[in-house]
Amino acid sequence: MDFLKKLGIEGVNAGTSTGQINLESKDVIASHTPVDAKKIANVSITTKEQYEEVVARAQEAFLVWREMPAPQRGEIVRQIGEKLREFKEPLGKLVTYEMGKIYQEGLGEVQEMIDICDFAVGLSRQLYGLSMHSERPQHRMYEQWHPLGIVGIISAFNFPVAVWSWNAMIAAVCGDVMIWKGSEKTPLCGVAVQKIVARVLKENNLPEGIFNLVTGDRVVGEWMTKDDRIPLVSATGSIRMGKEVAKTVGARLGKTILELGGNNAIIISEHADIEMAIRATVFGAVGTCGQRCTSTRRLIIHESVYDQVKNRLLTIYENVTIGNPLEPGTLVGPLIDDLAIDAMQKALTQIKDEGGKVIFGGEVLEREGNYVRPALAEVNNEFNIVQEETFAPILYLIKYSTIEEAMSYHNGVKQGLSSAMFTLNMREAENFLSAHGSDCGIANINIGTSGAEIGGAFGGEKETGGGRESGSDAWKAYMRRQTNTINWGTELPLAQGISFDV
Secondary structure (H helix, E strand, O other), rough: HHHHHHHHOOOOEEOOOOOOOOOOOOOOOEOOOOOOOOOEEEEOOHOOOHEEEEEEEEHHOOOOOOOOOOOHHHHHHHHHHHHHOHHHHHHHHHHHHOOOOOOHHHHHHHHHHHHHHHHHHHHOOOOOOOOEOOOOOEEEEEEEEOOOOOOEOOOOOOOOHHHHHHHHHHHHHHHOOOEEEOOOOOOOOOHEEEEEEHHHHHOOOOHHHHHHEEEEEEEHHHHHHHHHOOOEEEOOOOOOHHHHHHHHHOOOOOOEEEOOOOOOOEEOOOOOOOOHHHHHHHHHHHHHHOOOOEEEEEEEEEEEOOHHHHHHHHHHHHHOOOOOOOOOOOOOOOOOHHHHHHHHHHHHHHHHHHEEEEEEEOOOOOOOOOOOOOOEOOOOOOOOOHHHHOOOOOEEEEEEHHHHHHHHHHOOOOEEEEEEEEEOHHHHHHHHHHOOOOOOOOEEEEEOOOOOOOOOOOOEEEEOOOOOOOOOOOHHHHHEEEEEEEOOOOOOOOOHHHHOOO
């Protein structure tokens, strides 16, 4: 395919940024598209020896990169953004072809990378510290921020390039260097991005070790989490994976940014603009075939509008277009693989076993690729299956009568990523956003749970992990804070008025 050629994707590709490929080795990942199950290409798996070389190159590159003034680092990130603009179309198609989201979402993901580059360029001139008044005469106190070193980035298949950029571009202007392990389900996306970034580094005579790539399964990830040469690991994935990362990195007193599961809900009030709420719900529930961490999983609907909302959803779901995500007009592409299909079918069975009712969809479609029909189910919030995140297009419909009941359902899960309420009632809206309202890291009014902008800090609470990436002051997680005190006088007064004469 032409877009693969433009991105430099070959039959066998180096999964390690050192560029080494052992053609005789069977240690490769065969990337298959979920569109029609065809093999795209092979990617070599990083060996332990290659991993050690990558870390050594990253350490050497850090010594150069940290000495560049932050605005100059920002200039390199600006050029990366320009290069991404140049390759937006082919990279967007690769995201679609290897992951399965529709082409408009694939383009949107690359645009998100471009946007975070622009944000990081501005940030490179705004890495501010504070000055504080000292209690001691002729003393000055201030704080400054220094780069950490190597940042390990572990990303998931559902956003195979954007989440890397949230971390990498911010960390880059902060002076860090990166080692990235993408998902083994979408390895070619990592290869393509690494090639794009490597061009910019080469054009500027900079060490390739500023941005590094490794490829493999959880073993490669464990090398990173156990490696005390990597002070920060930013990991996106399941709650189970995140707990392991937190335990391993925490055991060596390293730092983590964790972006884990979501069980996101929209409350539709009797005061809502129903049509607006329906549009947001459908995009959040079936977009990316329900494989976003911010996908809408639960719809908590006031009893007075419950039937109206349910009937509108049934009509829309009956007509939603499912098919090849590269074709115009398709709204729902495939699930990533057979395991995702199995997980969805098990969830649908459990809904029925617990007393719920699947009122639409859920079938596996008989065609090449991993296609399913998005499902609607009437449930109770307390069902065990509703308490868990199923990475598939299942939308749970839950009825409520009072706002207190709605909030109890909304917050009554272990995850706390994204949330939304549709209401034109000011008191309801402000209550939802208050300290006793939504307990999620993201809370929206009259906007769905998906589609966060890069300017705000992205992340969640509870078992979602508590990390923050992307905008606002998330940059501070990629740096170390240092408090400085300078005595410019001739005396040596002590703090707290302590007298210590020798």
